[in-house]
Amino acid sequence: METLKISLNKKKYYVNIGYNIINNKDLVSKLKIFKNSVLITNTTIYKIYKNNVINNFKRLGIINKKIILQDGEIYKTFDSVQLIIEKLIKLNCGRNITLISFGGGVIGDITGFVSSIYKRGIKYINIPTTLLSQVDASIGGKTGVNNHLSKNVIGTFYHPEIVIIDLMFLRTLPKKEIISGFSEIIKYSILFDKNFFYWIKNNLNNILFMKKNFLLKCIKKSCEFKIKIISEDEKEKNSRMLLNLGHTFGHAIESFTKYKWSHGESVSSGIVMSSIFSNVLGKISSSEVNEIINLFKLIGLPTIGPKNMYSKDYLKYMLRDKKNICNKKVRLIIPEKIGRCVLLDNVDTNILIKVINKNFIN
Incomplete structure (x- = not known):
């Protein structure tokens, strides 16, 4: 596992890169700190990884609840943001909750945006599953959603706690x-x-x-x-x-x-x-x-x-x-x-x- 450090004025976090590192004991122990987190993913990723990665996270107590969105750039909207926020409220999630983004750039952008505005800021973890999100969207703290008039004009700068880039996820990509x-x-x-x-x-x-x-x-x-x-x-x-x-x-x-x-x-x-x-x-x-x-x-x-x-x-x-x-x-x-x-x-x-x-x- 390769580890890269990001040091900013008010934030420091690590990007972990490797193959099958999602099962790395040291990394898992770090994720356990954020116990009872809420997983944000899409229908495609959930179907592929429900029986291994997601159930394993649940068994280890890393995630408690999940929110599953439709898959695609057309769902990177305020409607998806509203859906997540309403579910978090119904789950009685406080400011101590952590969101785990598990998907491509769309899921990462939406999860980061929700994290930046829900109760004025909660923690989130980014686990990108596409090559595009692994080399770009998952790093740097850009979050946001699209408007029907333009792309990415609504958003914030808000960084995750950890980024986990696992090449294993690329095996299932078309x-x-x-x-x-x-x-x-x-x-x-x-x-x-x-x-x-x-x-x-x-x-x-x-x-x-x-x-x-x-x-x-x-x-x-x-x-x-x-x-x-x-x-x-x-x-x-x-x-x-x-x-x-x-x-x-x-x-x-x-x-x-x-x-x-x-x-x-x-x-x-x-x-x-x-x-x-x-x-x-x-x-x-x-x-x-x-x-x-x-x-x-x-x-x-x-x-x-x-x-x-x-x-x-x-x-x-x-x-x-x-x-x-x-x-x-x-x-x-x-x-x-x-x-x-x-x-x-x-x-x-x-x-x-x-x-x-x-x-x-x-």
């Missing part, structure tokens, strides 16, 4: 979900480490066949990058905004398709779009843009947006992005080269529209 998770791993390499980018490219078969050591390196490396950034900028005032590479386009795609495109698919297209826009501005070379496009293609991720999504659709949702200073200016993260990215404060929307019309209309 191939599409595994592939989707690699969009965030590639994002980190484009942001911070050119050598890591080419290591991924050169070891792609081992990674896609989910060989433990290769997968562990991808996850640990991604977590280390994120931990470093949030330690510098916890509340996304400066450098942490770089982690949104591809997300301004990506969130627009998710909202437009009503989440029929997964987060990973949307972000991969968004990163390509940001890279091409950067190239038009003369920031990144065409050869490096092609390297980025080819790696996403090799993995099986899209490099162009959805059919029938036009520049007006992109711009409508991009203007609602939470990074923007006001609704008339678009902020965008672009790569200057593989391994270094920058924030553009005031994107020229006329150029943006031209680039979208020329390159991204499917």
